[in-house]
Amino acid sequence: MLFSTLKFAIQLFSFICSLFFNIILIYLILTKSPKKMGTYKYLLVYFCCFSMLYSILDIIVGPVIHSHGSSFFMMMKLGILKNHPEVGFLLVSLLCGCFAVSITTISIQFVFRYFAMERKGRISYFRGKYLIIWFLVPLISGTIWILQDWVFLHPNAKMGEYINETVFINYGVNVTDITYCGTFFYPKNDQGVPSLDYFQFFGFLGFCVIMGTTFLIVVIFGIKSYKLVRELPKHGESEYTYKLQSQLFKALVVQAFIPITFLFIPIGLVFIAPLLHFDIEPASFLVTIFFSIYPAVDPLPILLIVAEYREGLSELIYKTIGKRSIQISSYTDPQITSIS
Known part of the structure; x- marks a missing residue:
């Protein structure tokens, strides 16, 4: 089917790009990060690893997210796992868990950036043993x-x-040949x-708590951080510190916009639409x-x-294509102290 071919091509391309970009970024973080980034670089590496x-x-899963009537689900064709559907379900669940890890990590980065900019000593909670705790929070959320x-x-x-009929019509497989994570809000009673189904509804609320909490943290600390960035020059911060903080905040805002656009909104709609009797089945492909x-x-x-990473990437590109590496000059503050 055209859908299956196109979906696999996009997922394969995304897989290759993700590994490529994240490996390069990890290398640049470890080799090009300015001293002022402090422990923030470890959060970035952590985030890159989970992206991969x-x-x-x-x-592996090749997920299909689908909304049908009063149900939604993420399905996986079992293939060689036909006799081991629980293994397939575990893989689908792990992929869903990665979604929770991603949105939680983004929210933690906003907290970190705010603590780093407010200069009240609370950034110490992201050092030493406390940093390990912060690393565990996304894992707990995913679990x-x-x-x-x-x-x-x-x-x-x-x-x-x-869902058997819609699965067969849209994807050419029987429901016995797939596994899925999904809910059916309005089954028929006796x-x-x-x-x-209140059991399903309470489960839905549990997912909403995780999504809502992380989204709220992003909004609250994003606004707070924006206000602090604007005030940095007034507090006597150096030009280098101001530029670095501004760059990191801009990157974080864009990095938050991406999951909001690609995850929060589409997944949120898939969650809510069946509960409210909205038919968004035709949009399932886009999700x-x-x-x-x-x-x-x-x-x-x-x-x-x-x-620093953009310039490091330029150096890598020039070296890779065999051209003379261009040293890009950048302003460096002679008095460098950690931002974290």
Whole structure:
């Protein structure tokens, strides 16, 4: 089918780009980061690693995100796992968990940037043993999401019967040949009348808590950080510090815009539409593509906006194509102190 071919091509391209960009960014972070970045560079490396894991799982699972009637689901064709559907479901759940890890990590970066700019000593909570705790928070968020998948979104007979026709019509497979994470909000009761499944609804609320909390943190600390960046020159900060903080904040804003565009909004719509009886089934293809493209474009803001990484990338390009590397001059503050 045309859809399957196009989807695989996009997912493969995204996988290759994600590995390529993230590996380059990790190299540049470790070799080109200014001293003033402090422990922030470790957060960036951490984020890059999860982006690559996201891409690897995405190409293995080959997910299809679909909304149908009062249900939504992310499905995987079982293929060689036909006799081991639980393994397939685990892979789908892990991919969903990567989504939770990604949005949680973004929110933590906003907290870090705010603490770094406010200069009240709270950035010390991102050093030493505290940094390990911050690294664990996204993992905890992802684990909770995965556990909720197993409790609330596990395949069941009622939903399988409900989505069987649309799966076959749209993707040419029977529901017995796939596994999925999904929910069916309005199954028929004993009288044959569709009624809200409160168990599924409470599960839905659990996912909303994670998405809503991380989104709220991004908005609150984003606004706070923006105000502080504007005030830096008034507080006597050097030109270099101001430029670096501005670049990091701009990169973070763009980096937040990407998951909002590619994950929060489309996934949020897929979650909410079936509950509110909105039919967005024709848009399911776009949601699938957005979900797969995300890890490929996510490292680009940091790579292209932060001057040290952008210049380091230019050097790599010139060296790779065999041209003489151009030394790009940049302003350096003679009195460098860590921003973190």
